[in-house]
Amino acid sequence: MSPPPFGRSRKRAAQAFDAALDDAELVDARAALAQGRWQAVRTLLTRTGDDWDRRGHRVTVLAAESYSEAWARDWLVAEPDAPDAAVLLALALVQRVRHGKAEPEAAREACRTAALRAPADPTPWLGLLLLERDLGAADVMSDVFGEIRQRHADHHHAHHLMVARLAERRAEAGPDPLHEVYDFANWAAEQAPADSPLAILPVIAHAERYRALAIAGHEPADPTASGHWTGRRARQVMKSAFDWWLEWEHEGHPRRLVDLNFLAHAKVCEGRGAEAAALFHRIGERPTPAPWSYPDRDPYSAFRTARDSALGTV
Numbered sequence: 381m382s383p384p385p386f387g388r389s390r391k392r393a394a395q396a397f398d399a400a401l402d403d404a405e406l407v408d409a410r411a412a413l414a415q416g417r418w419q420a421v422r423t424l425l426t427r428t429g430d431d432w433d434r435r436g437h438r439v440t441v442l443a444a445e446s447y448s449e450a451w452a453r454d455w456l457v458a459e460p461d462a463p464d465a466a467v468l469l470a471l472a473l474v475q476r477v478r479h480g481k482a483e484p485e486a487a488r489e490a491c492r493t494a495a496l497r498a499p500a501d502p503t504p505w506l507g508l509l510l511l512e513r514d515l516g517a518a519d520v521m522s523d524v525f526g527e528i529r530q531r532h533a534d535h536h537h538a539h540h541l542m543v544a545r546l547a548e549r550r551a552e553a554g555p556d557p558l559h560e561v562y563d564f565a566n567w568a569a570e571q572a573p574a575d576s577p578l579a580i581l582p583v584i585a586h587a588e589r590y591r592a593l594a595i596a597g598h599e600p601a602d603p604t605a606s607g608h609w610t611g612r613r614a615r616q617v618m619k620s621a622f623d624w625w626l627e628w629e630h631e632g633h634p635r636r637l638v639d640l641n642f643l644a645h646a647k648v649c650e651g652r653g654a655e656a657a658a659l660f661h662r663i664g665e666r667p668t669p670a671p672w673s674y675p676d677r678d679p680y681s682a683f684r685t686a687r688d689s690a691l692g693t694v
Contacts (some may be wrong), residue, residue, distance in 0.1 A: 387689040399441045418455045437634040443471035463498040464637040470494040471507040492604040502531035507685040547588035580625045582617045594675035609649040641668040648686045656690035
């Protein structure tokens with residue numbers, strides 16, 4: 381195993397970015413799975429039930445571990461009809477494809493098998509969406525997203541994946557205030573219930589579009605130097621999202637820290653230090669790589685710099 385680059389601590393990075401976020405039960409089950417005790421994962425997923433956003437979050441995090449495929453296969457040997465084992469295997473194979481270690485068709489077939497075993501569960505389709513986010517055509521991704529919405533119309537992770545993919549379309553043409561990603565995000569936010577964190581999706585769209593434009597050379601590599609967050613439309617989006625957060629403070633959602641990091645990032649880029657500070661207090665030591673890494677920055681350093689600056693303003 382190669383050493384970490386000079387100036388960076390592997391231990392610190394591991395502490396800074398934990399995909400489990402603040403899900404203590406998930407952290408415990410992941411540790412048990414690393415030791416081959418897949419029964420802890422079975423108990424966790426049974427207890428999760430049809431809380432689809434939480435189930436998707438937990439399965440995705442577990443599947444990202446290198447040992448998940450092997451233990452999921454052992455689980456299926458012991459319980460051949462277990463839908464939870466099938467979905468864990470499917471998403472583990474998806475992750476292996478994304479790292480160049482498995483063939484896409486095997487992962488697709490595993491996702492279809494898992495979907496047949498649990499027809500109401502959007503999680504196998506989330507696995508397919510993760511796969512097609514990297515490999516599939518736009519119409520294929522749209523079809524898979526439709527399958528997810530039929531099962532859970534407000535699926536948080538699925539909407540984020542769609543926004544990220546849409547934001548990349550026609551980036552080479554430069555800024556476009558009427559780009560389709562904004563329409564999609566606004567539509568999804570309007571369709572969602574009043575207490576849904578999809579209310580913040582327009583902020584996600586704005587950040588993803590910046591990433592795509594910066595990679596294409598149409599925005600500076602430093603997001604705070606970009607005018608992307610200072611236009612009239614951007615200010616309206618940021619104010620609406622921040623006001624929603626102040627009113628609802630949706631503390632129960634398993635991926636709320638993803639939204640809080642995007643919103644804090646937006647407030648930093650907008651130059652609203654006091655509002656950013658309030659968000660950083662809520663985030664604590666739970667940053668997420670996106671959007672602090674956008675377009676190609678060291679995310680931990682970007683987060684710490686932004687947080688220290690914001691907290692110094694209050």
